[in-house]
Amino acid sequence: MTTARLTGVWAPVITPFTRELAPDPGRFVRHCRWLLDHGCRGLAVFGTNSEANSLTVEERIDLLEALVQDGVPAGSLMPGTGCCALPDTVRLTAHAVKLGCGGVLMLPPFYYKGLSDEGLYRSFVEVIERVGDPRLRVYLYHIPPVAQVPIPLAVIERLLRTHSRTVVGIKDSSGDWANTKAVLDAFAASGFEVFAGSEAFLLQNMRHGGVGCITATGNVNPAAIDHLYRHWQAPEADRMQAEVSATRAVLQQFPMISALKATVAHYAQDPEWGTVRPPLVELGPEDARRLAGELGQRGFDMPGLGTLGDPRPASEVRSRQGGVT
Amino acid sequence: MTTARLTGVWAPVITPFTRELAPDPGRFVRHCRWLLDHGCRGLAVFGTNSEANSLTVEERIDLLEALVQDGVPAGSLMPGTGCCALPDTVRLTAHAVKLGCGGVLMLPPFYYKGLSDEGLYRSFVEVIERVGDPRLRVYLYHIPPVAQVPIPLAVIERLLRTHSRTVVGIKDSSGDWANTKAVLDAFAASGFEVFAGSEAFLLQNMRHGGVGCITATGNVNPAAIDHLYRHWQAPEADRMQAEVSATRAVLQQFPMISALKATVAHYAQDPEWGTVRPPLVELGPEDARRLAGELGQRGFDMPGLGTLGDPRPASEVRSRQGGVT
Numbered sequence: 241m242t243t244a245r246l247t248g249v250w251a252p253v254i255t256p257f258t259r260e261l262a263p264d265p266g267r268f269v270r271h272c273r274w275l276l277d278h279g280c281r282g283l284a285v286f287g288t289n290s291e292a293n294s295l296t297v298e299e300r301i302d303l304l305e306a307l308v309q310d311g312v313p314a315g316s317l318m319p320g321t322g323c324c325a326l327p328d329t330v331r332l333t334a335h336a337v338k339l340g341c342g343g344v345l346m347l348p349p350f351y352y353k354g355l356s357d358e359g360l361y362r363s364f365v366e367v368i369e370r371v372g373d374p375r376l377r378v379y380l381y382h383i384p385p386v387a388q389v390p391i392p393l394a395v396i397e398r399l400l401r402t403h404s405r406t407v408v409g410i411k412d413s414s415g416d417w418a419n420t421k422a423v424l425d426a427f428a429a430s431g432f433e434v435f436a437g438s439e440a441f442l443l444q445n446m447r448h449g450g451v452g453c454i455t456a457t458g459n460v461n462p463a464a465i466d467h468l469y470r471h472w473q474a475p476e477a478d479r480m481q482a483e484v485s486a487t488r489a490v491l492q493q494f495p496m497i498s499a500l501k502a503t504v505a506h507y508a509q510d511p512e513w514g515t516v517r518p519p520l521v522e523l524g525p526e527d528a529r530r531l532a533g534e535l536g537q538r539g540f541d542m543p544g545l546g547t548l549g550d551p552r553p554a555s556e557v558r559s560r561q562g563g564v565t
Numbered sequence: 566m567t568t569a570r571l572t573g574v575w576a577p578v579i580t581p582f583t584r585e586l587a588p589d590p591g592r593f594v595r596h597c598r599w600l601l602d603h604g605c606r607g608l609a610v611f612g613t614n615s616e617a618n619s620l621t622v623e624e625r626i627d628l629l630e631a632l633v634q635d636g637v638p639a640g641s642l643m644p645g646t647g648c649c650a651l652p653d654t655v656r657l658t659a660h661a662v663k664l665g666c667g668g669v670l671m672l673p674p675f676y677y678k679g680l681s682d683e684g685l686y687r688s689f690v691e692v693i694e695r696v697g698d699p700r701l702r703v704y705l706y707h708i709p710p711v712a713q714v715p716i717p718l719a720v721i722e723r724l725l726r727t728h729s730r731t732v733v734g735i736k737d738s739s740g741d742w743a744n745t746k747a748v749l750d751a752f753a754a755s756g757f758e759v760f761a762g763s764e765a766f767l768l769q770n771m772r773h774g775g776v777g778c779i780t781a782t783g784n785v786n787p788a789a790i791d792h793l794y795r796h797w798q799a800p801e802a803d804r805m806q807a808e809v810s811a812t813r814a815v816l817q818q819f820p821m822i823s824a825l826k827a828t829v830a831h832y833a834q835d836p837e838w839g840t841v842r843p844p845l846v847e848l849g850p851e852d853a854r855r856l857a858g859e860l861g862q863r864g865f866d867m868p869g870l871g872t873l874g875d876p877r878p879a880s881e882v883r884s885r886q887g888g889v890t
Contacts, residue, residue: 261651261691293649293676296622324618324649326586326842349844350676351618353711359844366586366843386678388713389844517651518691519674519684519714 245433246342246379246409247451249442249466250318251280251458252287254500255295255303257515263299265306267513271459271504272312274545279466280458283312284345286320288386288413289456289497294517297328301335314340318454322347322381326363330370333378343377345411345454350387360395368406376406383413383437390414393426400427411454413437417444424448439465440488443481446472456496457488460503460542490534494527495520502528503535507542570758571667571704571734572776574767574791575643576605576783577612579825580620580628582840588624590631592838596784596829597637599870604791605783608637609670611645613711613738614781614822619842622653626660639665643779647672647706651688655695658703668702670736670779675712685720693731701731708738708762715739718751725752736779738762742769749773764790765813768806771797781821782813785828785867815859819852820845827853828860832867 253275256267272283285307286292286300295303300319308314321332321344329346336344348355349363368376380399384390391410399407409432412420420441424434428449436445436453442465445453452469461484468480491499498516502523505513514522523531578600581592597608610632611617611625620628625644633639646657646669654671661669673680674688693701705724709715716735724732734757737745745766749759753774761770761778767790770778777794786809793805816824823841827848830838839847848856 288676294651294674296650296652299650299652325621325624326619327621327624349619351613351711352844353713355844356846359846362846363843386676388678518688519677519680521681521684521687 245431245451246282246318247433248281249279249439249452249458249462249469250282250284250435250454251275251462252284252289252320252454252456254459254497254504255286255290255292256501256513257517259512259515261515261517263295263303265303267510268303269306269310269312272307273310274542275459275462276312276316277544279462279464281452281466282316282318282342283307284318284320284411284454287345287381287454288383289459289500290320291497291517291520292320293323294520297323297331300332304336304339304341308339315342317341318343318345318379320345320347320381322349324349324351326366326370329367333367333376334371334373337371337373337376340375343379343408345379345381347381347383347387348389348391350389353388355389357392357395357398360389360391361398364395364399364407365403368403374405377409378407379409379411379433379435380407381411381413382419383411385413385415393422396423396427400430400432409433409435409451411435411437417441420445420450421448424450438488439468439484442468442484443472443477456500457484457491459500460491460507461487461540487535487538487540490531490538490540494523494531498523499531502531504542504545506532507545509546570756570776571607571643572758573606574604574764574777574783574787574794575607575609575760575779576600576787577609577614577645577779577781579784579822579829580611580615580617581826581838582842584837584840586840586842588620588628590628592835593628594631594635594637597632598635599867600784600787601637601641602869604787604789606777606791607641607643607667608632609643609645609736609779612670612706612779613708614784614825615645616822616842616845617645618648619845622648622656625657629661629664629666633664640667642666643668643670643704645670645672645706647674649674649676651691651695654692658692658701659696659698662696662698662701665700668704668733670704670706672706672708672712673714673716675714678713680714682717682720682723685714685716686723689720689724689732690728693728699730702734703732704734704736704758704760705732706736706738707744708736710738710740718747721748721752725755725757734758734760734776736760736762742766745770745775746773749775763813764793764809767793767809768797768802781825782809782816784825785816785832786812786865812860812863812865815856815863815865819848819856823848824856827856829867829870831857832870834871
């Protein structure tokens with residue numbers, strides 16, 4: 241893994257499934273390329289919005305290898321590797337390091353609730369030491385609304401005392417600006433890389449020493465969010481923030497993952513993209529029409545997404561698009 | 566799988582780990598045999614108290630096969646098979662059916678929160694249909710305090726409408742008697758098998774049409790709980806209930822899994838049994854001494870447990886104990 245800082249807008253890439261609920265590497269690779277071509281600095285594949293925990297360890301490994309084999313730069317990948325079982329987390333993390341990924345985004349083990357700080361600390365340290373590779377860069381994944389297992393400041397502080405070369409950042413998906421602010425105040429000055437977990441907090445995050453955001457809606461609206469990221473110090477930044485937040489609000493009327501997939505299905509004219517694995521449920525036709533209608537009224541578009549439906553292998557699509565990217 | 570009803574006291578068997586955090590099939594098989602010899606009607610291996618979600622799919626498969634190969638009757642096994650990822654749940658469930666297990670205890674997918682009834686229903690149905698084996702018997706695992714994903718009555722009702730031959734019971738670990746009572750009132754009369762998730766509710770459960778309990782403390786106190794189960798209609802049942810609940814209260818002063826393991830470590834004189842996988846933390850020496858002291862004051866014992874430390878293979882131990890069991 242590179243030691244270069246990761247910054248900017250990253251997407252927790254939605255994972256396409258066939259109607260039979262199998263992961264679809266072709267659509268996955270094409271969507272990843274589209275994201276990198278349209279504003280994403282990197283891809284936090286296998287995040288919450290990727291339905292990562294609905295995938296087996298082997299499915300994640302296969303999808304990650306499909307990306308790298310297709311030529312997606314490993315340094316722009318930050319796969320989610322945190323599972324409930326220590327050996328699964330070790331296996332996925334070691335695999336990501338071996339491929340040269342820019343970092344890994346690590347959930348805490350999330351089955352048991354009310355964990356002690358000691359248990360949580362040991363969980364991360366045990367993974368780091370078992371992987372035992374100096375190239376490893378861990379980004380902690382704090383998402384209490386879903387995981388229901390927070391990563392308290394005291395645990396971050398202890399990890400930074402003992403493993404500061406390895407534990408280099410966080411994605412804060414608490415939705416609680418006070419927590420993000422506390423993390424920034426405590427650790428950003430020493431180089432700890434704080435990603436907001438949503439573009440709704442991007443401007444605030446940048447103004448307080450953060451490095452970017454890893455956001456669900458990066459899957460569909462990366463250019464506008466990247467524009468805000470690159471111009472966060474411009475006079476019109478607040479207006480740009482309001483604009484991307486308004487697009488987010490349209491999507492947030494629906495369950496987010498299903499809404500993202502319905503949006504890609506709509507703009508790619510590829511209905512199969514709408515498929516989700518249980519326990520999630522795809523957007524119904526009426527909701528999908530309403531979502532597309534409201535996005536259309538805002539002038540929203542996903543230019544070039546039609547190629548997502550292209551039946552040819554991703555490598556061919558890529559070489560055809562070589563001049564464009 | 567047999568179609569015979571499962572009843573009585575079942576233990577969610579604690580999973581022994583070596584100091585290096587590897588599962589230990591020898592200690593596991595010996596503890597399972599001790600439980601079956603001392604009051605457990607069956608073993609709900611790979612439950613919450615088994616640290617099941619801290620095990621990989623392969624580790625669970627290997628441990629289950631070790632039990633069956635050692636001669637533990639498959640019909641007295643109800644392995645936990647519910648994972649976050651559909652293919653993992655299908656794989657574990659199909660494996661359990663193939664081995665002839667008496668049933669499976671199925672958690673809902675537990676990463677995403679706030680699931681719709683439709684998504685939850687689909688999760689179970691998709692597993693049942695993909696396993697596609699008429700021998701499958703599913704016991705739903707309702708444990709909202711940990712999984713944070715409840716199984717509402719409406720979902721049970723729908724499953725019973727469409728898959729009543731397969732979905733045959735529930736373990737209710739809500740800790741909420743009102744919920745257990747509602748499940749009993751709605752479904753017990755039609756043969757739905759309701760296990761209380763703790764012996765604290767065993768007597769109430771039996772009095773309202775339940776079939777037994779699947780309880781953590783069954784790992785250490787199976788004989789007394791089984792005695793209550795067998796004599797729940799006796800005049801002294803309330804006194805027996807108070808007695809087993811008092812023993813439970815001693816253990817509940819500490820994190821339950823670590824306390825159970827410390828108890829087995831103490832009575833087996835086998836300190837390695839105290840090992841847990843992160844994110845859990847083993848009981849400290851002072852807590853372990855206090856726990857043993859308080860259990861001792863109650864006259865608590867685990868007779869015959871010394872063999873757990875026996876270094877010989879489980880098969881040899883078993884043949885030596887043949888006359889006893």
